[in-house]
Amino acid sequence: MSLFEIRKMSAHLPDPAPRTGGPGSPCSACNVRHLTLCAALDDREVADMSAIVSSVELGPGEPLFDEAEPAKHVFNVTAGAIKIYKLLPDGRRQMTGFLFPGDFLGLANDETYAYSAEAVTFSTLCRFPRKLLEPLLERYPRMERRLLGMASHELAVAQEQMLLLGRKTAREKVASFLLMLSRRAVQRGQKDNPISVPMSRNDIGDFLGLTTETVSRTFTQLKQGGAIALQSNGKVELSDRAALEVISEGA
Amino acid sequence: MSLFEIRKMSAHLPDPAPRTGGPGSPCSACNVRHLTLCAALDDREVADMSAIVSSVELGPGEPLFDEAEPAKHVFNVTAGAIKIYKLLPDGRRQMTGFLFPGDFLGLANDETYAYSAEAVTFSTLCRFPRKLLEPLLERYPRMERRLLGMASHELAVAQEQMLLLGRKTAREKVASFLLMLSRRAVQRGQKDNPISVPMSRNDIGDFLGLTTETVSRTFTQLKQGGAIALQSNGKVELSDRAALEVISEGA
DNA sequence: CCCGGCCATTGATGTAGGTCAAGGACGCCT
DNA sequence: AGGCGTCCTTGACCTACATCAATGGCCGGG
Incomplete structure (x- = not known):
């Protein structure tokens, strides 16, 4: 598949919208506001940053990095969708998250990545050398x-996911998933219904x-059951959000 | 059960041992080194801290705080074992972690706790007002x-747990659990075999x-299968650690 | 010393979701 | 236009784990 074709395919994706509220100024380096690392900086500082960040583009299915690989960079998603996952030796896979514009990845305690990352759709990211992060x-x-706020938010999300994985039924899991996608679409300033579901079953x-x-x-x-309607273009309409809410917490 | 009895029951638990290596000095306020918040401070700073921290003691099963309750404090475990969990409306429960001396809890993004916390054994904690954390x-x-390092470590642990919950078999889960307990015992400077398993089935x-x-x-x-031996006092001997390692990653 | 509650264990049976298999829709590539 | 690969859907069947139930050990209290 040519890169041109991929770009065309992804052309219908809305641009990341400017966020409302919250402190900080737009980040010219990564072109995303507020939810990003750079949102804590003012314009002059952002200009400093621009000198050391670079941009990455990935087509669908292209890997960004693999688990256990040396963690050379941290990233900020600026467009598209990224999946992060861990594998067992026999190939069983657990996605640990889907990342959208504004999300941050690559923060690692030790010198290697704790998970693999790969593009779901055509995606662009803002890349920053990890060595330079500490200074x-x-x-x-x-x-x-x-960054601390983001990590602590991620932690809460991870705990919610543990509850889902360990204790919810298939029905509850899927309902929770759709509602989560919808809420995150709102956060990014996209419309929340119908929602875009770019990843495969x-x-x-x-x-x-x-x-x-x-x-x-x-x-x-x-x-x-009338709770959702499947559209042809990879979008799902949440016809009865209240029903989904009820289902997601235990029919 | 009288408090005296509880203390007596817990008397055999080894004291949290000083950790080796790493920066920082002992925290007189919470009496634990390095793995704690205070480990980043020098002696004078720790003395400042002592004025605003207080101590909490909990008997087995006693709650520390509940999910959604206003997050007034952050805590540092100094002795015993704490369980943290989330509930579904119908009572299904997912433990999101077991915390031991040196572990930190209560960090919350918003104004309420994201999970409930309760003592497993007789435990003591070092308590700190959350309002004072930011300054x-x-x-x-x-x-x-x-704190950022700890949060990012917690995040990696949470992702490992997602892999376990979503993709491992019962056998793999239990083997992983025992090995995790063993590794954490080592980290705390306790002997790693037999390991103490204070929580119920x-x-x-x-x-x-x-x-x-x-x-x-x-x-x-x-x-x-000869991989473990159950002792009467709530301890488990890991007779064949290599076998457990193999089992934990997919027999 | 005996009683009662809690927890662990074990057995018998049920079932949600996994596995295996077969089409079908869609889009790309020639 | 036709062929092919990928993904989605659906059906038939199976199994790992849940559920239901009984028993026994341990410990604390009377």
């Missing part, structure tokens, strides 16, 4: 505060601890 | 750096996304 945080304490299954087949069956079951 | 971080940047089940019965059956299965 940067030293220099801009607001940035560190922001298999990816969704690996995120929810289910198989492709079970995800597919559950989608049709929710469709037949 | 403190302002004042001691090393502390913030440490039910608690373990809720941590691993299994039922009490399945946990119990899996323990006996591992015992019969």
Whole structure:
């Protein structure tokens, strides 16, 4: 598949919208506001940053980095969708997250990445050398505060996901997933209905601890129950959000 | 159960040992080194801290705080074991972690706790008003750096747990759990074999996304396979660690 | 010393979701 | 236009784990 074609395919994706509220100024380096690392900086500081960040573009399915590989960079998603996952030796896979514009990845405690990352759709990212992160945080304490806030938010999200994986039924998992996608679309300033579901059934299954087949069956079951409607273009309409809310917390 | 009795019961628990290596000095306020918030401080700073921290003691099963309750404090575990969990409306429970001396809890993005916390054994904690955290971080940047490191470590642990919950079999889950307990015992400077398993089968089940019965059956299965031996005092001997390692990653 | 509650274990049975298999829709590539 | 690869869907069947139920050990209290 040519890069040109991929770009064309992705052309319908809305641009990341400017966020409303919150402190900080737009980041010219990565062209995303507020949810990003750079949102803690003012214009002059952003200009400094521009000198050391670079841009990355990935087509669907292209890897960004692999688990256990030396963690040379941190990234900020600026367009598209990224999946991050861990593997067992026999190939079983667990998605640990889907990342959208404004999301941050690559923060690692030790010298290697704790998970693999790969593009779902055509994506662009803002790349920053990890070596330079520590002095940067030293220099801009607001940035560190922001990073801590993001990490602690991620932690809460991870705990919610553990509840889902360990204790929810397939039906509850899928309903929760759709609502999560919808909420995150709103956060990014996109419309929340119908929602864009760019990842495959298999990816969704690996995120929810289910198989492709079970995800597919559950989608049709929710469709037949009138809670959702499947559109042809990879979009899902949440016809009855209240019903989904009820289902997601235990029918 | 009288408090005196509880203390007596817990008397055999080894004291948190000083850690070797790493920066920082002992924290007289919470009496734990290095793995704690205060480990980033020098002696004078620790003395400042002592004025605003207080101590909490909990007997087995006593709650520390509940999910969604206003997050007034952050805590540092100094002795015992704490379980943190989330509930579904119908009572299904997912443990999101077990915390031991040196572990930190209560960091919340918004104004309420994201999970409930409760003592497993008789425990003591060092308590700190959350309102005072932000100015403190302002004042001691090393502390913030440490906190960020801890949050990012927690995040990696959470992702590993997602892999376990979503993709491992009961056998793999239990083997992974025992190895995790063992590794954390080493980190705290305790002996790693036999390991202390203070929580009930039910608690373990809720941590691993299994039922009490399945946990119990899996323990006996591992015992019969010679990988472990169950001692009477709530301790488990890891007779064949290599076998457990193999099992934990997919028999 | 005996009683009662809690927890662990074990057995018998049920079931949600996995596995295996077969089409079908769609889009790309020639 | 036709062929092919990928993904989605659906059906038939299977199994790992849940559920339901009974028993026994341990410990604390009377």
